[in-house]
Amino acid sequence: MTGAWLPPEQYVKTIANATSYAALYFTDTAGRPLQLRAVGDACTWQWPGGNMDHGETPWECALRECLEETGISFAGPQRLLAVHFIRQGAAWPLNKFGVVFDGGRLTDDQIAGITLDPAEHTELRVHTLEEWERTMRPDGFARLRATDTARRMGTVAYLEW
Structure with missing residues (x-):
């Protein structure tokens, strides 16, 4: 860096670029995580969410994706x-950056009223953490466990890999 000022449209070409996603984390009333199986990859389990559109905030993205993928019009707090x-x-x-919000307990x-988008997900499951650990890839389970712990402890998890 020379210290010379660059207009924003030039400066952004000199720094790392990233994509971003947002999701809502739901459990059932017993606290068991709810996840959706991704189309095209039988081993990938996800929460309602997806990549942000231009001009969209993470919260707006999470709400839009949740409605599109499950039919749930979430109106809870931004946690x-x-x-x-x-x-x-x-x-x-x-x-890639991801932001996960608390969707609460369903x-x-x-x-039973969730309607999956068949272009994105093939099924929905609710399991205990122990059951999810046997079902998921290690990195996906690490994200699930950290998010679940953050909810129970009233904190925010930070993950990177």
Whole structure:
């Protein structure tokens, strides 16, 4: 860096770029995490969420994606549970930031009323953490465990890999 001032449209070309996502973390009334199986990858389990659109805030993204993927029009408080950073690599060409909000606890009737977008998810499951650990890849489970712990402790998790 020469110390010379650059207009913003030039300066942003000199720094790391990133994509971003936002999601809502739901459990059932017993505190068991709810996740959705991704289309095209039977081993990937996700929360309602997705990549942010231009001009969208993380909260707006989480609400939009949740409605699109589950039919749930979430109106709860904005409670941050986790911030997730993924380094660019062979699987993704840019750094990626994720923001996970607390979606609260869903009743059995609310869970039964979820309508999945078949273009994005093939099924919904609710399991204990022990059951999820046997089902998920280690990195996905680490994110789940850290987010669940943050909710129970009233803190915010920060994850990076």
